[in-house]
Amino acid sequence: MTVEMSDSAVFAQRILAGQVRAAARVISMLENGDPTADEVAARLFPHTGRAEVVGITGPPGAGKSTLIDRLVCVFRARHRRVGVVAVDPSSPFTGGALLGDRIRMSAHASDPDVFFRSMATRGHLGGIALAAPAAVRVLDAMGFDVVIVETVGVGQSEVAVAGLADCTILVSVPSLGDGIQMIKAGLMEIGDVLVINKADLPGTDDLRRELSGLVAAARPEQQRPPILLTRASDGDGIEALADAIARHFTRARASGALQAARLGSLRSELETWIGLEAGRRILEAVGAERLRSLTDELEGRRQDPGKMARRLVADALARGLEVERASDQHKLHNTF
């Protein structure tokens, strides 16, 4: 007779044993905010930190998925097990999503040493799904050597993926616009490796000159990322990309930058969760009814939302986040 284990212990054990189904289910549960999944994540956390997390971002149509497909081939040839988390946006109107990155990954469809998961942002800003860091850690705990995170970058979301990844690859393609766009988006500060994909297209040389000028202006010489040319559809330049990633990890480990960056992103993840948890609990304490009644104030433009929020939060905290009693309703309402 075995000792009975909690659901979260069973899930964690199966994931650590490499069971794909358990990992896939827990990732869904994390996406759905299932409390059991949070318990699993907590149990897995001490087993994480081994995988090299590589972020790949760039504008739609830059060839990110194709690039990842080819990069996975190279990693597999080097006997590394690879997990991929590909994030695509959810529709803000229906909440649905079309997750199409997997279609480029058919070469690895039934390779047991490759795990590919599509994820929708579900309304989380920054182009990264809220559950993405936890999903990456599930794959890390499963023993994947490399975990690649793909996001569509159309501006600031590249910065979000840089917080999650140990090595961020910025993919651009010729003829998308001038360098001002990239300065505007703050991109020059974040890439560890810059890739110009579709490098047989006209405009490649111009883009390379522009990129190297931009990074030269933005960063000191020893921190400038390499700029690589690839043609992912033919596999050109992918070995060199894998080498550049490996060099980044060697250097970042030796200098201590890797450890420092990981600690930094865990801290900012902590701050994100504090904000979300606090917001959720304060909304709960305020109660749906009171919120509804306060919208009248907004409608009459008697109070602005910012001031109202600050007072509601202060009020909820003063009451120790207890859910407001019906008898208090009237009195509190009058203070507004």
Place this chain on the structure above:
Amino acid sequence: MERRIRVLLTKPTHDCHDRGVRHLARRLRDGGFEVIFINFLLAQEIVDAAIQEDVDVIGVSSSSGGHMVVFQDLMQGLQRAGVDDMLVIGGGVIPDEDARELQTLGVKRIFGPGSSAESLVTFIQENAATS
């Protein structure tokens, strides 16, 4: 956070009749589902993708014949993997006689020519396991 129904939509790689399935991909997205779209060569690839993506629904489109083998392999593969909670449906050009046989294999519904996208959305909403 609310739970979302995830749908794996797929067609054989060699089957160029993808207009219908692409249209459905968009309609299902508009219906609020998370849709993962892939092409496949072997039914086992569908099984592997469905497990990794932890989908609720597998929709296979076939318009160039060979659907019986695909569905037989798919249902066997799911069974071997111990998957019994995914809703399997089909569409495309599949004769009624075959559709009846597929239902005995566990394929829940075949949406043949003339089926509306709305009927598919409704069917999934009503039949996908939402535990």
